[in-house]
Amino acid sequence: MPELPEVETIARNLRPALVGKAILEADLCWKRTLAKPSAAKFKRDIRGQEIREISRRAKFLVIQLSTDFLIIHLRMSGDLLAIIGGYAPAKHDRFILKLSEDTTLVFHDPRKFGRVWLVKNPDEVLGNLGPEPLGSDFSAGWLYENLQRRKRQLKPLLLDQAFIAGIGNIYVDESLHMAKLHPLMRSNRVSEAQAEDLWRAVQAVLEEGIRRNGASIDWVYRGGDFQNHFRVYGRGGKTCPVCGTIIDRITVGQRGTHFCPACQVLER
DNA sequence: CACGAGACCTGTTCGC
DNA sequence: TGCGAACAGGTCTCGT
Numbered sequence: 001m002p003e004l005p006e007v008e009t010i011a012r013n014l015r016p017a018l019v020g021k022a023i024l025e026a027d028l029c030w031k032r033t034l035a036k037p038s039a040a041k042f043k044r045d046i047r048g049q050e051i052r053e054i055s056r057r058a059k060f061l062v063i064q065l066s067t068d069f070l071i072i073h074l075r076m077s078g079d080l081l082a083i084i085g086g087y088a089p090a091k092h093d094r095f096i097l098k099l100s101e102d103t104t105l106v107f108h109d110p111r112k113f114g115r116v117w118l119v120k121n122p123d124e125v126l127g128n129l130g131p132e133p134l135g136s137d138f139s140a141g142w143l144y145e146n147l148q149r150r151k152r153q154l155k156p157l158l159l160d161q162a163f164i165a166g167i168g169n170i171y172v173d174e175s176l177h178m179a180k181l182h183p184l185m186r187s188n189r190v191s192e193a194q195a196e197d198l199w200r201a202v203q204a205v206l207e208e209g210i211r212r213n214g215a216s217i218d219w220v221y222r223g224g225d226f227q228n229h230f231r232v233y234g235r236g237g238k239t240c241p242v243c244g245t246i247i248d249r250i251t252v253g254q255r256g257t258h259f260c261p262a263c264q265v266l267e268r
Numbered sequence: 269c270a271c272g273a274g275a276c277c278t279g280t281t282c283g284c
Numbered sequence: 285t286g287c288g289a290a291c292a293g294g295t296c297t298c299g300t
Contacts, residue, residue, distance in 0.1 A: 254272075
């Protein structure tokens with residue numbers, strides 16, 4: 001579920017409930033959820049540290065502790081909950097931190113794709129990420145230049161976290177639609193004006209997602225409502241809100257891809 | 269370098 | 285109603 005706006009929403013919600021609390025004990029329910037280090041070292045090292053700050057980098061949650069960084073990626077179905085008061089174990093809980101003041105941080109993840117790291121240096125995990133799309137290094141000029149240097153299809157390139165970090169399947173489809181660019185267009189054929197449109201669209205769509213507290217779909221509900229404002233994502237067979245044409249659904253890089261065949265024309 | 273397929277997982281929804 | 289197939293917010297690895 002979580003792309004940049006959803007992870008940002010989670011970080012904002014967790015911050016007031018967790019910052020300042022101490023970690024009493026870690027409990028790992030599904031072994032593979034822990035990416036680094038070993039379970040024994042993890043449990044030993046994390047105990048007694050205090051939660052200093054919670055932030056986001058791309059789709060990662062970064063929890064700064066007294067001496068280490070706890071980094072979490074929710075992948076497809078992960079969710080993080082701060083439970084104040086009695087904690088009752090639930091079916092898909094994979095990892096639990098018992099905190100001071102009767103608080104529990106629960107990592108709930110039905111599909112078990114999510115991962116957790118405990119590291120001294122966050123770059124060990126975050127070092128290969130591209131620029132933050134809502135950050136100052138992401139400019140129209142940077143985007144144009146870097147699109148020229150590749151010859152990839154736009155959609156898979158924008159999903160490549162080493163190229164730009166934080167965009168996922170929903171927001172890429174929405175961004176390309178807003179910029180009126182076809183998902184299969186070659187990146188090196190994007191004009192300077194089109195790159196500027198794409199730059200603007202990516203930021204607008206992500207900002208709207210954050211403003212609406214992210215998108216909540218299916219059984220993973222977190223209170224966001226961006227799902228009620230999708231223009232193309234998940235709307236194959238329905239009409240384009242801009243021109244009324246029927247939205248098409250294709251597969252690109254094994255991902256469902258939604259676009260308007262009239263607004264987003266593939267020139268060749 | 270670019271791309272497709274397969275893995276990793278469980279749950280829901282759809283078609284017959 | 286039952287049952288298999290398709291599909292789901294992500295990313296990694298391997299072969300071509």
